[in-house]
Amino acid sequence: MFKQQLHQGSILQQFPYLLEYTLESLKKRKFILAFPAVLEAQFVAKRAAESQAFINTGRYLLILLFLLIVTNVTFYYDYIILTNNYQIIRQTYIPLSIAITFILFSPFIRYVRDYFYYFMALCAIFIIYHILILTFEYNGDYSNFVVYHLMMAIILMAFGLRFVLPLFVIVLVSAASLSIGVAEFRDLSINYAKFSNYYILYSCVVIALTAISEWHERLAFFTKFIIRSSIFRIKYIK
Amino acid sequence: MNAEGQLRSLLNGLSQDNSVTTFAQNSLYTKPIFVHFRPDIENAFLAKRSLEFSHIFRIASFLWLTLYAVILLSTYHHFPYIFTNKSYIIWQSAFLSAGILVLGACICSFITSTHHFIHQYLVAPAMTLLLYQLLVGSVAHADNESGLYASYNIIITMIIALNSLRLLWQKGLLILACSSMMAYATCFINNWNIPLLPALHSFVLTGIVLVNIAFFIERRERFGFLNEILVEIKTHELARINRHLITIAREDALSGLANRRAFDDTLVIEWDRARREEQPLSLLFMDVDHFKLYNDTYGHGAGDDCLRQVATAIKKAVLRPADLAARYGGEEFVVLLPATDGHGAEEVAERILRTVDSLSIPHKRSLVSYHVTVSIGICSMLPSDKNNIAMFVENADAALYKAKTSGRHCLKHYIEPPALNDFHFKH
Numbered sequence: 001m002f003k004q005q006l007h008q009g010s011i012l013q014q015f016p017y018l019l020e021y022t023l024e025s026l027k028k029r030k031f032i033l034a035f036p037a038v039l040e041a042q043f044v045a046k047r048a049a050e051s052q053a054f055i056n057t058g059r060y061l062l063i064l065l066f067l068l069i070v071t072n073v074t075f076y077y078d079y080i081i082l083t084n085n086y087q088i089i090r091q092t093y094i095p096l097s098i099a100i101t102f103i104l105f106s107p108f109i110r111y112v113r114d115y116f117y118y119f120m121a122l123c124a125i126f127i128i129y130h131i132l133i134l135t136f137e138y139n140g141d142y143s144n145f146v147v148y149h150l151m152m153a154i155i156l157m158a159f160g161l162r163f164v165l166p167l168f169v170i171v172l173v174s175a176a177s178l179s180i181g182v183a184e185f186r187d188l189s190i191n192y193a194k195f196s197n198y199y200i201l202y203s204c205v206v207i208a209l210t211a212i213s214e215w216h217e218r219l220a221f222f223t224k225f226i227i228r229s230s231i232f233r234i235k236y237i238k
Numbered sequence: 239m240n241a242e243g244q245l246r247s248l249l250n251g252l253s254q255d256n257s258v259t260t261f262a263q264n265s266l267y268t269k270p271i272f273v274h275f276r277p278d279i280e281n282a283f284l285a286k287r288s289l290e291f292s293h294i295f296r297i298a299s300f301l302w303l304t305l306y307a308v309i310l311l312s313t314y315h316h317f318p319y320i321f322t323n324k325s326y327i328i329w330q331s332a333f334l335s336a337g338i339l340v341l342g343a344c345i346c347s348f349i350t351s352t353h354h355f356i357h358q359y360l361v362a363p364a365m366t367l368l369l370y371q372l373l374v375g376s377v378a379h380a381d382n383e384s385g386l387y388a389s390y391n392i393i394i395t396m397i398i399a400l401n402s403l404r405l406l407w408q409k410g411l412l413i414l415a416c417s418s419m420m421a422y423a424t425c426f427i428n429n430w431n432i433p434l435l436p437a438l439h440s441f442v443l444t445g446i447v448l449v450n451i452a453f454f455i456e457r458r459e460r461f462g463f464l465n466e467i468l469v470e471i472k473t474h475e476l477a478r479i480n481r482h483l484i485t486i487a488r489e490d491a492l493s494g495l496a497n498r499r500a501f502d503d504t505l506v507i508e509w510d511r512a513r514r515e516e517q518p519l520s521l522l523f524m525d526v527d528h529f530k531l532y533n534d535t536y537g538h539g540a541g542d543d544c545l546r547q548v549a550t551a552i553k554k555a556v557l558r559p560a561d562l563a564a565r566y567g568g569e570e571f572v573v574l575l576p577a578t579d580g581h582g583a584e585e586v587a588e589r590i591l592r593t594v595d596s597l598s599i600p601h602k603r604s605l606v607s608y609h610v611t612v613s614i615g616i617c618s619m620l621p622s623d624k625n626n627i628a629m630f631v632e633n634a635d636a637a638l639y640k641a642k643t644s645g646r647h648c649l650k651h652y653i654e655p656p657a658l659n660d661f662h663f664k665h
Contacts, residue, residue: 054454057271061450065443076435141435144386148439151393152447159401159451193316198390201308205394208301209402212294213455220462227469 022222033218043221044164048116051162052107058160059104066100069149077142092130099123099130103161117163121171124157128175129182132199136179136188147198154203158210165207165214172203241289241354248282253470262464262471273460283463284406291361291404292353298402299343306340309391317384328378329388332371339364362409365399366417373421373441377430385433389440396445400452407452414445490565492542493549501564501572505627508562508576513621520583520618522573523634524552524590527611527646529569531603544610545569547597555589571612572634580618580655587614587649611647613638618655 025033035043055062070093074081080088103123106112112119131150135143158168176199183190252258258279265273275283310333313320320326321333346352372395376388400410418441425432488500496504512519526532526548533541549563552571556563562574573590575583591612599610615637619630633652641650 050458057454058450065447068443069439072435072439144389145435145439147390148393148436148444151390152444155397155444155451156447159455193312197312197387201305201312202390202394205305205397209397212298212402216290216459217462220459220465223462223469224465227465227472231472 022225025222033215033222035218039221039225043218044117046221047162047164047217048113051116051120051160052113054160054162055104055107062100062104062156065152066097070097073145077145080138080142088134092134096127096130099126117167120161121163121167124161124163124171125175125178127153128157128172129179132175132179133182133188135195135198136183136190147194151198151202154206158206159213163210165211168210169207172207176200240350241285241292245282245285245289248278248285249467249470252279252282252467253474258467259471262468266461266464266468269461271457273457275460279463279467282467283460286463286466287404287406287459288354288357291357292350294402294404295343295353295356296347299340299347302340302398303344305394306336310337313384313387317387320384326379326384328371328375329384332368332375335371336368339368357404361403362405362413365395365403366413366420369395369399369413369417370420370424373417374424376440377421377425377432377437378428386436389436392440393444396441396448400448401455407449407456410452411449414441414449418445490549493545493565493571495549495553495571496562496564498564498566501562501566501574504562504564505574505631508574509621509627509630512576515577516620517577518579518618518620519630520575520578520580520586520616521630521634522575522583522587522590523566523615523617523631523638524571524573524587524612525638525642526569527606527613527642528601528604532601532610535601535603544599547599548594548610548612551593551597552590555593556586561586578618580616580651580653583616583618584649584651584655587616590614591647591649606645606647613641613646614649615639615641615652616649617652 021036073093103120106119128150131146131153134146135150138146154172157163157171163171180190255278261276261279313333320329343356346356369392372388372392376385376392379385379388396414399405399413400407405413422432424430488496488503490497508519511517526545529541529544532544536544545565549565549571552563552573556573558575560576561578564572564574566572573586575586578586591614594610594612597610600608601610602608604611615634617630617634617637619625619633621630637650637652640652641648644650
């Protein structure tokens with residue numbers, strides 16, 4: 001789930017059984033494509049690289065999106081912003097903006113690049129937790145307004161950060177458990193009817209879509225693996 | 239032809255075209271933001287997407303059915319008045335049309351022949367209609383919780399439309415644009431106020447994010463597809479190289495006949511087969527008469543040319559596809575005749591003698607004729623426990639020796655077949 005490792009040289013020379021496994025899986029189009037550890041690490045590394053590319057391409061668009069949301073909050077819900085000497089800014093928006101800035105600019109840091117999903121999983125849990133707490137803490141329009149952003153954040157995490165499915169499920173479950181735990185501890189009332197719709201049902205839909213998308217990607221990954229081995233063999237023969 | 243076969247033939251066609259390799263490699267190298275395919279590649283890509291839709295359609299349609307049931311039950315639980323109050327006609331019609339769509343999808347998912355048509359022509363209008371109804375429902379009842387609930391469903395519907403139905407991102411954008419314009423027109427006609435902030439966040443911003451995601455996913459898939467085409471091309475190249483290697487490994491470069499390795503391999507196979515099926519097996523062992531003298535007189539170039547002509551003559555005289563003519567080494571040739579007894583082998587040997595004679599390649603220093611001739615030794619056996627391959631070859635060689643000592647330009651059996659005299663070719 002976390003381990004990312006790009007092999008130097010021909011992986012086939014090191015693990016000759018992989019080609020047979022790949023061909024077999026492609027032929028059968030298995031519903032659950034469990035990779036051997038060495039391929040899984042490569043797959044995770046590829047997804048991390050793609051996620052970083054996605055962040056690099058959409059960085060300023062995402063900043064714009066965040067600023068637009070903050071501007072809307074400032075204009076339409078100024079009474080919430082001003083409460084308790086900007087408490088919401090201090091407790092939620094500043095930590096959120098730091099987490100988002102970290103996600104958007106972390107691909108520049110090599111250490112983060114190398115252990116991408118360790119950092120991103122924590123950031124994702126942190127962001128979802130904060131947004132969920134907002135939905136529990138406030139009622140009415142503002143709460144509904146925050147729910148849209150929660151949904152947007154989840155879909156961006158699924159398709160932008162590109163967590164592998166088990167990790168994505170862990171992130172969603174952890175964030176929900178943490179938020180509910182904290183909410184219970186702080187005696188915040190949770191509207192479970194709403195929560196089951198905007199979080200549980202919605203997460204299930206996104207998880208299903210992520211699963212389908214990941215399955216296709218795993219097949220494509222196999223194809224790329226075969227092409228590499230074919231090129232290697234052709235070069236060897238020539 | 240089914241969709242899978244159609245895609246395979248399209249990919250095969252692309253893999254034969256050299257310009258496709260250049261295009262694919264260039265695109266994969268430059269990685270442009272907008273990946274535009276040539277029409278032939280685009281067609282194959284669309285066929286692939288349609289096929290993928292077909293693969294996921296059955297399971298997805300039942301997931302949609304579950305989702306629909308959950309939403310329906312949850313709505314009934316929280317807002318029962320929606321199903322009884324006539325003022326919620328938009329909601330009711332949305333549920334009805336969504337139900338029809340989901341049920342229709344479940345039924346059609348079992349009819350594979352409809353999948354392509356559904357993906358091509360029905361999915362986009364159906365999603366537009368559903369989204370339109372949800373948008374109108376969320377605006378019409380924006381003053382209460384059910385409006386908010388509708389906006390959650392709008393987001394879920396948008397995600398399904400843009401990210402799971404294997405539609406091109408432009409088509410997804412068109413669905414959002416059409417449904418929003420239709421909803422706007424309906425609101426305008428009915429004088430309904432559109433709540434700006436929820437509309438902006440639940441529909442516009444989420445729509446922008448989803449279209450972007452769909453775009454990036456499609457871009458990645460397009461690169462993946464180019465890789466897939468390259469796999470096809472490389473597989474063909476590998477197959478071609480393999481065929482060439484097999485030819486090189488099994489063919490004698492000078493004569494064009496099978497080489498010693500191919501002969502040895504085939505001999506083992508045929509020996510085993512003959513033993514299994516209790517069939518006779520014959521071997522002709524032949525040698526060009528006084529070839530050393532020919533080489534000394536006419537030179538090695540002419541010698542090679544002579545061997546080539548003799549090989550062609552042997553090939554011509556061996557008629558059955560199962561028979562194998564090979565160069566054994568130097569000026570020695572062999573012909574392996576499966577399911578052939580001594581009489582049959584003799585017929586073939588006679589034909590070879592005649593064909594080589596008919597070439598009339600001059601050989602002034604030959605001691606048996608004025609032209610190039612061959613001597614042939616024949617061995618026929620019924621493979622069993624009492625004999626083996628080495629014995630078979632040795633006997634054929636011994637028969638050749640017998641032919642040579644009998645004055646050459648003739649054929650000799652190792653053991654004479656019954657009721658047939660030695661065939662001695664008359665000059």
